[in-house]
Amino acid sequence: MLQGCKILLGVTGSIAAYKAAYLIRLLVKNGAEVKVIMTKDAQDFIGPITLSVLSKNDVCIDFVSEDKTHWNNHVELGLWADLYLIAPATANTISKMAHGQSDNLLTAVYLSAKCPVWVAPAMDLDMFRHPSTKNNLSILENYGNKILPVEQGELASGLNGEGRMAEPDNILDTIQEIFQKDSSNSKKKTDLAGKRALVSAGPTLESIDPVRFIGNRSSGKMGYAIALELANRGAAVQLVSGPTKLSIEHANIVVSSVESAAEMYEKCITLSVDQDIIIMAAAVADFTPEYTIDKKIKKNGHDGMLKLKPTLDILAKLGDKKKKEQFLVGFALETDNEVENAIVKVQKKNLDLIVLNSLNDPGAGFDVDTNKVKIIDSNNTIQEFELKTKNKVAKDVVDQIINRISLPIN
Numbered sequence: 001m002l003q004g005c006k007i008l009l010g011v012t013g014s015i016a017a018y019k020a021a022y023l024i025r026l027l028v029k030n031g032a033e034v035k036v037i038m039t040k041d042a043q044d045f046i047g048p049i050t051l052s053v054l055s056k057n058d059v060c061i062d063f064v065s066e067d068k069t070h071w072n073n074h075v076e077l078g079l080w081a082d083l084y085l086i087a088p089a090t091a092n093t094i095s096k097m098a099h100g101q102s103d104n105l106l107t108a109v110y111l112s113a114k115c116p117v118w119v120a121p122a123m124d125l126d127m128f129r130h131p132s133t134k135n136n137l138s139i140l141e142n143y144g145n146k147i148l149p150v151e152q153g154e155l156a157s158g159l160n161g162e163g164r165m166a167e168p169d170n171i172l173d174t175i176q177e178i179f180q181k182d183s184s185n186s187k188k189k190t191d192l193a194g195k196r197a198l199v200s201a202g203p204t205l206e207s208i209d210p211v212r213f214i215g216n217r218s219s220g221k222m223g224y225a226i227a228l229e230l231a232n233r234g235a236a237v238q239l240v241s242g243p244t245k246l247s248i249e250h251a252n253i254v255v256s257s258v259e260s261a262a263e264m265y266e267k268c269i270t271l272s273v274d275q276d277i278i279i280m281a282a283a284v285a286d287f288t289p290e291y292t293i294d295k296k297i298k299k300n301g302h303d304g305m306l307k308l309k310p311t312l313d314i315l316a317k318l319g320d321k322k323k324k325e326q327f328l329v330g331f332a333l334e335t336d337n338e339v340e341n342a343i344v345k346v347q348k349k350n351l352d353l354i355v356l357n358s359l360n361d362p363g364a365g366f367d368v369d370t371n372k373v374k375i376i377d378s379n380n381t382i383q384e385f386e387l388k389t390k391n392k393v394a395k396d397v398v399d400q401i402i403n404r405i406s407l408p409i410n
């Protein structure tokens with residue numbers, strides 16, 4: 001029903017917070033991925049451990065984790081979600097949202113969210129009827145937010161009337177109805193039907209001994225997102241993946257798992273022969289040990305020196321043997337002289353496009369769900385994109401490829 005839907009649930013300090021547990025369970029049961037943000041006051045009504053167990057994700061409460069080791073990035077959370085649902089939403093939180101206050105993580109994410117925002121009010125009868133509350137809800141509606149109708153019944157005060165948070169079953173029905181409508185209204189892109197594509201993703205690990213290796217922090221998320229975008233648009237995709245924690249299942253995707261740069265080189269060169277589109281998004285090691293020791297190196301008896309040799313350059317080889325009808329895309333992660341280095345790489349390696357991102361840009365780089373890229377073609381035309389989720393960056397990359405191989409975009 002909600003397979004693949006990413007829902008961010010905001011829980012505020014209302015007695016109705018207990019309903020969040022049942023709501024999460026319904027969403028997860030119907031295929032949604034759920035992450036939870038709680039205000040500090042919400043903890044008085046339901047524990048974060050309960051919501052974490054049900055959502056299968058850590059619960060975010062403040063900007064910085066309690067042990068001061070982790071920052072909850074409000075921008076990244078807002079970009080991650082397909083829907084930000086605040087349920088229950090107290091009068092206090094509704095007021096803060098209406099007037100742009102962001103003194104907690106929940107409201108800061110609201111101000112950063114790019115996705116639809118739904119609000120499920122929950123408060124006592126007189127609070128709900130107060131002109132300030134009505135005005136604040138009207139402001140939120142004018143901002144484009146959806147206000148879920150409150151329900152009538154017995155309230156915590158003992159009064160009977162409006163103010164009850166919408167029941168989880170009713171919220172689920174509304175989400176399913178709207179998401180299914182959006183899905184049926186959107187045309188499936190098949191602009192790459194009949195095309196073959198090769199994508200590399202993830203890091204490579206270069207063995208030093210049976211225990212140690214040289215590697216990098218690549219998660220593989222960008223390459224996997226590109227492979228999925230290509231497959232969703234009709235291409236038959238060969239995904240060559242270094243070691244990652246990711247998994248992917250699609251009828252149009254065949255995954256080949258490798259570990260070292262040499263293994264990735266052999267697999268990519270072999271598969272490249274009959275590909276129409278080749279996208280090298282993997283973070284391949286530039287150097288590997290001259291030799292691998294077959295037993296664990298001990299501190300005593302070893303001088304600590306590690307001799308390295310360059311790995312084979314997969315992208316340069318693909319550029320050298322590229323056929324006229326093939327379209328070759330590389331990736332560049334830079335820390336200085338970014339554009340200049342990327343342009344040189346395009347020309348030197350015979351690329352049609354290069355996707356450039358910088359470790360200097362917050363929210364871009366390794367092991368995050370977002371990226372900020374520049375796309376540069378062989379004519380040195382540069383297109384710069386804002387910070388987006390990697391799924392949306394993948395769409396931009398594929399759109400740029402299609403533009404240049406003269407295929408229509410639906």
